[in-house]
Amino acid sequence: MAPPFTLTLSCPERSGIVHAVTSFLLGRGCDIVEHQQFDDDVHGTLFLRTSFTHPGGVRPEETTVDGLAQDFGPVAREFAMEFAFSDGRPDRILVMVSKFGHCLNDLLFRWRAGSLGADIALVVSNHEDLRPMAEAAGVPFAHVPVTPGSKPEAERRLLELVDEHRIDLVVLARYMQVLSDELCGKLQGRAINIHHSFLPGFKGAKPYHQAYERGVKYVGATAHYVTPDLDEGPIIEQEVQRVDHSYGPRALVTVGRDAEALALSRAVRWHCERRVLLNGAGTVVFR
Structure with a gap:
């Protein structure tokens, strides 16, 4: 199994955020292995951490942090997300x-x-x-x-x-x-x-x-x-x-x-x- 990638993000609370994230990963053949989120009702902010594996083979750049971040850009802009991808390297x-x-x-x-x-x-x-x-x-x-x-x-x-x-x-x-x-x-x-x-x-x-x-x-x-x-x-x-x-x-x-x-x-x-x-x-x- 490929080393897991991790996506972390925060953004203003609204409906559709988790669906957008999971749809993005599903569309690239990713398998979510851990998912956690927290809705801060006091400040109206959602925090999310998702770890996933990527099978590779769709496009080479999709197996890199930079490639994933570039493709995720439109989703992030739609929901005003601050986000980061990381790979399994310590x-x-x-x-x-x-x-x-x-x-x-x-x-x-x-x-x-x-x-x-x-x-x-x-x-x-x-x-x-x-x-x-x-x-x-x-x-x-x-x-x-x-x-x-x-x-x-x-x-x-x-x-x-x-x-x-x-x-x-x-x-x-x-x-x-x-x-x-x-x-x-x-x-x-x-x-x-x-x-x-x-x-x-x-x-x-x-x-x-x-x-x-x-x-x-x-x-x-x-x-x-x-x-x-x-x-x-x-x-x-x-x-x-x-x-x-x-x-x-x-x-x-x-x-x-x-x-x-x-x-x-x-x-x-x-x-x-x-x-x-x-x-x-x-x-x-x-x-």
């Missing part, structure tokens, strides 16, 4: 880290196990601490140091690496540097960050110690798209763990890191499987 991701290795370690494990839904092409860090972890997994490692004076140069180097390695998605796996507004704009929609709390939450240094002092009963983590508004990007996934008064700061760190790794890996996989659609400041996630 995304290439660049993972950015500093000194904390738990999220990187989890991503590497899932990648090598074949459950990440993407290929880790490169690890970039402002420190050398995690080079052995990356290289032991067979992943190239690039050290890009960052100081207040070298930050613009470091961000230019990052964009060069994105181009050189044909990166589809940048993953900030506890990368402890704030990206500039300009860089956030250039990576819009293709950069995911993991935040060490259930947003909104405790900001600044030692968030788990702050949580302990406040007697929290849940520890959480939030995976979201990177935007110029720090830690305010559209949320993809959140994970929470129940705790109680017996959890000291060290225990909270352990539980919190587990939540971070799980939320981030889910967000990466769902993004790469084209299950995440932007909906204003939020997201629609087809799980």
